[in-house]
Amino acid sequence: MRILSISFPLPNVAIDNYNPLTAPNYNDYDALIIDPAGIDRVVREVIEEGKEFEAFDGRPVLNVPGSATVAGIAEQLRRRLEETRRLLEAGGLVVVLARPDAFQAGVVGFEGCDRYHWLPAPGGMSWSTPWLRAGEGKTVRIADEHHPMSAVLREFRSEVGWRAWFDERQAEFRRHGRPIALGGSGVPIAADFEVLGGRVVFIPAMSEAYGTPRTNLAQALVDACRQMAGVDTGAEAPYWVRSVAVPGLEQVEAELEEAAAAEAAARERLAAVRERHDALARHRGLLWKDGPGYGEAARAALQALGFAVVSRPGEPLAVQSEDVLAFVELESASGQVVEWPYIRLQRRIEAELLAGRPAPRGLIIANGYRDREPEQRSGELSEPLVRACENYRYALVTARTLFELVRRALGGADEAALLGMRRRLLNGAGLLEAPKLLGLEDEEAPETGPIF
Known part of the structure; x- marks a missing residue:
């Protein structure tokens, strides 16, 4: 060994x-x-x-x-x-x-x-x-x-x-x-x-x-x-042992080599299938996880829509599409989601402005009542959070809505459809529902950016 x-x-x-x-x-x-x-x-x-x-x-x-x-x-x-x-x-x-x-x-x-x-x-x-x-x-x-x-x-x-x-x-x-x-x-x-x-x-x-x-x-x-590793810890067999004939052993050794090759191929296929499975199953975490697991699922969801994640590991999430930068804040709660993600987002954008850089777009992905079934989450966002996002023109989506977009992307949406979803997320203000983000509703002309 x-x-x-x-x-x-x-x-x-x-x-x-x-x-x-x-x-x-x-x-x-x-x-x-x-x-x-x-x-x-x-x-x-x-x-x-x-x-x-x-x-x-x-x-x-x-x-x-x-x-x-x-x-x-x-x-x-x-x-x-x-x-x-x-x-x-x-x-x-x-x-x-x-x-x-x-x-x-x-x-x-x-x-x-x-x-x-x-x-x-x-x-x-x-x-x-x-x-x-x-x-x-x-x-x-x-x-x-x-x-x-x-x-x-x-x-x-x-x-x-x-x-x-x-x-x-x-x-x-x-x-x-x-x-x-x-x-x-x-x-x-x-x-x-x-x-x-x-x-x-x-x-x-x-x-x-x-x-x-x-x-x-x-x-x-x-x-x-x-x-x-299942290896005998004693001394290795001397060189002459392999020359000692054992009836049937040579045939079994050949079968063993063939089986080992098949096992290696099966293990390689298993690893590839498991990787694809884990990548798809990760999206379910968007509906129920919190902490790092929720952040990982949100990143995967945004990447599935074609966003590029430009923030480094350990930094607050930031994404980009068509050279448009957006700061993203995440919140997953067992109860109603209140104003904290909006406050964090506003502070991040204000820091950019104070540093003399252009204000990025703002996106909040909120998941309230995460332990409930998705259809039973009425009132998961507080009214002050919704109103603040409308006033400051930050896009606000629930994890359920983002999950619907991901399902559409994984279901075969073409690049034009994905580009439309990304643009609507970046240009939207206030609470955005799936029909609007999917282009099933008439779009309003965009207003000016955030106010301070």
Whole structure:
């Protein structure tokens, strides 16, 4: 079994040690062990300290766009997502030392660089808040005695200093995560996830011990990885074993190769179908989710209509169509939606004006009484919210209305129809209903923009 360790030096003949800038392809290995903190550490060493690194192909790594003679930091980091995806799709294993997510500024060509940009997550989750939270502690209680990593955590309990924990109250974690060890108050600090046909295992951060303890830790991790991969941890069979005849074995080996090829093809098709399924099913979240899930569904809905999302991750949502910029505010509530999204939108637009920039258009997507069936949401928007949007000429749509537009788009609406929907959203004022946005009602001449 071939194991690659990134930014977590482990002395063992079965392990190749590199950092994210110098490593070969992740998917050239059976398992990957990685400390995400090594990503921002090595980036800082290049940008702030001028430290020199050499990519696996021999090119120097610099904070510039990549070329035939220079490997850019952004180029080296971005490629790791596809490599990890392929490793998992092949049934591989990724072991992660749990750290809180953090952004690394200053990478040319990669503004959204964070510690987990390279790691796919189960559907509906990400490796950041609210699912993975920052925290510190030393308490380790084994929750799954049968998991191979439990032996590692038990033996090296004194080396553990966990720096992140999973929120077991999140439905997605309960659906996808299998706790291995718990910290104080029973919060999961180690967990196992199935992702894209492979396994992603988070374990607590370990101290930087050297010498014999580090060698023993490396061997324990190798043994655990082999057990999780179903590989015998004992010595490999000698070279002459394959020459010993066993009646019927040669035919079965041929059948095994054929079945393995069929399984790989089926797994690839399953991953493609699951990706299409998740992309379509995400639109249902527009009707009932809140928080990041609602934001993700709203972004997907606007993109389905042809809008370009121009805001970066973590920033308030902004979209664009035909060079027209619009600020978008989202609100999903179990009760009636009141004026807060309008207030946030107005402050954002006023800030643009104070900065001397043109005022963008305003769009509010509101989802009131989100726990009710869509047909039973009468009065989901407060009257002051509706009146404020009319007065300031902000477009206001319910999540139900936007969902109807998305259904029309997914049902085969052509580009001319989508362009009409986008224009009506950008030029509308006050509460907009589906018939008007679909062009089924006479359109009124647009008035002037927002008043202040």
